[in-house]
Amino acid sequence: MHLADGILTGPVLAGTTLLAVAGVALGLRRTDYEQIPQTAVLAAAFFVSSLIHVPLGPSQVHLVLNGLLGLLLGWGAFPALLVALFLQAILFGYGGLTALGANTLIMALPAVICGFLARPLLARGRHPVRLFAVGCLSGGLALVLNSIFLAAILYLSDREFLGVLSAIFLAHLPLLLVEGPLTGAAVLFLHKTKPEILTPGAHR
Amino acid sequence: MTARSTFLLIALLLVAAWPHPGQAHAIRIFAAYEGAAIRGSVYLPGGNPLAGASVAASDQAGRVVARTATDDQGQFTLSGGGGILLLTAETMDGHRAEFTLAAPKLAPGQGQADAPPAAARSNDELRALIEKAVARQLNPLREQLDREAHRRRLQDILGGLGYIAGLAGLALYGVARKKTGKRD
Numbered sequence: 001m002h003l004a005d006g007i008l009t010g011p012v013l014a015g016t017t018l019l020a021v022a023g024v025a026l027g028l029r030r031t032d033y034e035q036i037p038q039t040a041v042l043a044a045a046f047f048v049s050s051l052i053h054v055p056l057g058p059s060q061v062h063l064v065l066n067g068l069l070g071l072l073l074g075w076g077a078f079p080a081l082l083v084a085l086f087l088q089a090i091l092f093g094y095g096g097l098t099a100l101g102a103n104t105l106i107m108a109l110p111a112v113i114c115g116f117l118a119r120p121l122l123a124r125g126r127h128p129v130r131l132f133a134v135g136c137l138s139g140g141l142a143l144v145l146n147s148i149f150l151a152a153i154l155y156l157s158d159r160e161f162l163g164v165l166s167a168i169f170l171a172h173l174p175l176l177l178v179e180g181p182l183t184g185a186a187v188l189f190l191h192k193t194k195p196e197i198l199t200p201g202a203h204r
Numbered sequence: 205m206t207a208r209s210t211f212l213l214i215a216l217l218l219v220a221a222w223p224h225p226g227q228a229h230a231i232r233i234f235a236a237y238e239g240a241a242i243r244g245s246v247y248l249p250g251g252n253p254l255a256g257a258s259v260a261a262s263d264q265a266g267r268v269v270a271r272t273a274t275d276d277q278g279q280f281t282l283s284g285g286g287g288i289l290l291l292t293a294e295t296m297d298g299h300r301a302e303f304t305l306a307a308p309k310l311a312p313g314q315g316q317a318d319a320p321p322a323a324a325r326s327n328d329e330l331r332a333l334i335e336k337a338v339a340r341q342l343n344p345l346r347e348q349l350d351r352e353a354h355r356r357r358l359q360d361i362l363g364g365l366g367y368i369a370g371l372a373g374l375a376l377y378g379v380a381r382k383k384t385g386k387r388d
Contacts, residue, residue, distance in 0.1 A: 044368045044369075
């Protein structure tokens with residue numbers, strides 16, 4: 001998720017960077033004027049989230065939040081995550097700058113996928129239980145997809161796939177318990193305070 | 205942003221700036237000579253050791269001269285090859301760290317080329333012993349300096365948030381200008 005420089009091979013770097021650029025361009029086109037502030041706030045939340053550690057049993061986990069970003073921003077998650085990951089790379093040294101495209105792709109594509117799957121479910125009804133469940137699913141699915149994409153990209157760079165995938169997955173398993181409910185709670189909170197966020201495109 | 209969300213953001217900032225160990229977003233490696241051997245550690249930015257990371261030492265030509273892995277305490281030992289070595293640590297999930305290590309000026313075993321008289325030989329041994337003792341005292345300091353240099357600071361967090369706010373402002377300004385331009 002924060003791949004360092006020198007890990008990925010040249011072709012993989014080029015391919016993932018191209019795909020990330022395409023995603024960012026699409027996200028910028030689809031972002032309305034009114035959505036810019038909330039894109040910025042969510043980018044800031046993602047930027048800070050990796051610093052917030054939640055004690056869970058013997059270890060600690062940190063929030064990822066890309067499921068929430070995809071749910072609220074759709075394709076707009078691409079530019080938001082690009083900016084946040086870039087700042088994390090230059091200010092904290094998380095991830096290499098050459099791998100920025102790959103890291104953006106690994107975080108943003110699951111976000112967009114979760115957004116695609118979860119938003120229609122939200123449109124069908126606003127019952128609190130449904131909102132919480134959709135948020136939970138979005139947060140959890142995003143984590144699973146993050147691990148799969150990370151392992152896939154490392155595999156394309158001549159690493160072993162299943163071993164890496166199981167290691168990453170096991171490391172993030174406790175996080176599923178926190179990220180899912182937290183995304184669900186965030187969705188509930190937004191429905192109570194600013195429900196129009198959950199129906200993008202309604203103002204068009 | 206509402207007052208409540210601003211307050212929440214500031215609270216999150218304080219929690220985030222609080223130093224505590226965490227998962228790997230990055231890894232760091234530190235190494236120093238102790239006598240003829242290289243001893244080092246691989247750790248997470250918060251300070252927690254990282255076990256099972258693979259460590260490789262390569263010379264200036266890029267050839268790998270030694271390989272090992274960190275133990276349960278995140279420590280590793282390699283035999284020094286002399287010259288300037290590049291130590292790289294890697295983990296399975298794509299994290300990587302580097303450290304450049306120069307061999308000390310006089311390592312034990314490197315004495316005068318010609319047969320030394322008895323006094324000179326013990327001088328060499330003395331020098332080697334002193335180097336080893338000094339290294340043992342200095343290495344923890346060096347390690348601490350290295351960690352301090354990479355510490356996360358509150359101003360970095362605030363700087364990042366500032367950049368995001370600035371970018372959003374620029375974007376809003378740019379889109380607003382385009383809108384008024386079209387109307388004219």
